[in-house]
Amino acid sequence: MKTKHWYDFLWLWSILFFGLGFFNILFAWLGMIDFFLPLVFALVGGNKFFCNNLCGRGQLFSLLGGRLKCSRGKSAPRWLVSRWFRYGFLVFFLAMFANMLFQTWLVAAGAASLREAIKLFWTFRVPWGWTYTAGTVPDWVAQFSFGFYSLMLTSLLIGLIVMLLYRPRTWCAFCPMGTMTQGICRLRRRGGKEAWPGQTPWVPFAFVEKKFPARAIIPTYRAY
């Protein structure tokens, strides 16, 4: 039987993160951990250790769709896992992220007022004012929280929908973070070699590479 590690339970973190957003929207800032950590592992370590071991969202899909059988388990249509869709979705997602930062900047500059609402699927505005008391923090800090939580919740809902329709971790096939880290790892290991030969990985990452040599560079969407 496979030994359990503390990081096998990070799906709890995912539930906690989205749960906290129903009580205080400022907790949305914690989501930045999930945003930066995969990039740090890919950039510094050249691997997908985050996707393979630390992603609470991926674990949640595995748990719901796998063990709890909330997935039809069907193969996703080819277009959904195609390179064009993956990169297209990444560009779209980054554009939406940039727009969210722009809205935050408008509020910071006094050109727009704080909107205590979240936007689902980049379209449907849902009042979310009960999670924030005006004046607690500068308006732009709160605006970022509403915007970032909207992105996180929307991507979770998309992930849940494709989990129900197809395989548990179908979201990983076109997850923007997965696509970005995959691209970075490819660059780092072009042709199966280090892109920068002779570079000594930072010690914790050297340990990770030794411990997870094969899966570290397997694209997440093929690994599950």
Ligand code: SF4
């Ligand atoms: S592809 Fe995205 S959702 Fe899947 S494990 Fe990686 S970061 Fe998590």
